[in-house]
Amino acid sequence: MIPVYQPFLGGREKEYVNQCLDSTWISSRGEFISRFESEFAQYIGADHATTVSNGTVALHLAMAALGLGPGDEVIVPTLTYVASVNTIMQTGASVVYAESLADTWNVSVSDIRSRITPKTKAVMVVHLYGLSCDMDAVVALCKEHDLLLIEDCAEAFGSLYKNQHVGTFGDVATFSFFGNKTITTGEGGMVVCKNKDIHERACHLKSQGVSKTREYWHDELAYNYRMTNICAAIGLAQLERADEIIALKRQVADWYREALEGLPLQMHAEQPGTRHSYWMCSVLLDDAEQRQPLRDHLKSKGIETRPLFAPANTMPHCKTDQTFPVAQDLSSRGMNLPSYPTLTREQVQQVVEEIRAYFSA
Known part of the structure; x- marks a missing residue:
């Protein structure tokens, strides 16, 4: 797992x-x-x-x-x-x-x-x-x-x-x-x-x-x-050990960025003038319909993921009739990959290989 x-x-x-x-x-x-x-x-x-x-x-x-x-x-x-x-x-x-x-x-x-x-x-x-x-x-x-x-x-x-x-x-x-x-x-x-x-x-x-x-x-x-x-x-x-932990997490993100190249998704990107701490290594799939099947595939291989947050205005106790198309689109296509600081390069590669296997099937 x-x-x-x-x-x-x-x-x-x-x-x-x-x-x-x-x-x-x-x-x-x-x-x-x-x-x-x-x-x-x-x-x-x-x-x-x-x-x-x-x-x-x-x-x-x-x-x-x-x-x-x-x-x-x-x-x-x-x-x-x-x-x-x-x-x-x-x-x-x-x-x-x-x-x-x-x-x-x-x-x-x-x-x-x-x-x-x-x-x-x-x-x-x-x-x-x-x-x-x-x-x-x-x-x-x-x-x-x-x-x-x-x-x-x-x-x-x-x-x-x-x-x-x-x-x-x-x-x-x-x-x-x-x-x-x-x-x-x-x-x-x-x-x-x-x-x-x-x-x-x-x-x-x-x-x-x-x-x-x-x-x-x-x-x-x-x-x-x-x-x-x-x-x-x-x-x-x-x-x-905060500096060490942050450096390890950023290294994990770098491994993902390199390994995910060419797949139909994009990684949450660091912006000019910022340092992303990569609490989560998050990706946005090109096609929202692929997210849950991909998550199911990864789960079957012992790899845990999470979806992006749902827009708060869609939840029962704080719901509004407003529409936020960008937030809704991001929410429907995004997911978090394993992101902990002691994740090894081999484990990152294993995650990405299973992602590639899903899209190749």
Whole structure:
């Protein structure tokens, strides 16, 4: 079996977790929390970072800290993982969907512009599958219209735009450390903020709104979104090898790009001025009708794949009657190939040979 993903746990994860166990600091306090937050912020060049229990609550907490709620509109690409949309809905704000670009698969800035109304409060961009959005255009648009900018970087740790880490452009940004992410804590996430007051607000809200001056006193409705010290210990060990992990993933992508040449598909491509972290090595088939039969063939050979996300506006709980032809087309033709950092060249070749065998049959 060649899975679509598996984590790379080859560093000091066991050592650090055992330190947590030996010290008995296994919950949401302990030295690894602050160390992971500090070193993560330093690694990406962020001003402030706070750990949370997963990438979905990171999005909700970030928007809660910004004060988004009923009466506000947040523009978000329809082609994204559903958590981007669910968390907007959870704040009480209204979701406004935007179209994608055929070449990058990321959100169309011109389409965002066309959807701005007097109620628009924020724009959420998603760096899909590890490729940065056009951040010059996004930042300029948000400044022009005085809009808050949220970066969903769940899939894009280590991705760069003009040598700057994604997550450092927006008012807030969020990361996921689920088991299939570039670096993992098992379950976990991070909220990054430019403004110290927003950061402190996020820290207050993630910990039950506990008073800083009065014991067991909670001054507002808040949440328990905290990360455990054990998860932070794993995250710190992962962060220590981040450059190595990203280099391995980019090598896997290079092998795929070379081996897939000449097949009726195209690989999700790195754009000028960016560094694609290749969270997933994703391809777009020329013919949507071939995707499921190809996936079935690969599955029969022990090779796991995944389809691209379905447009969020087609799902029952957040459905609209709008049409987004580019997003729908990408969704129908795209798939993710095995993409983990320890995938060997021989395994990549095995995957591609089975793809060639399918198209040759």
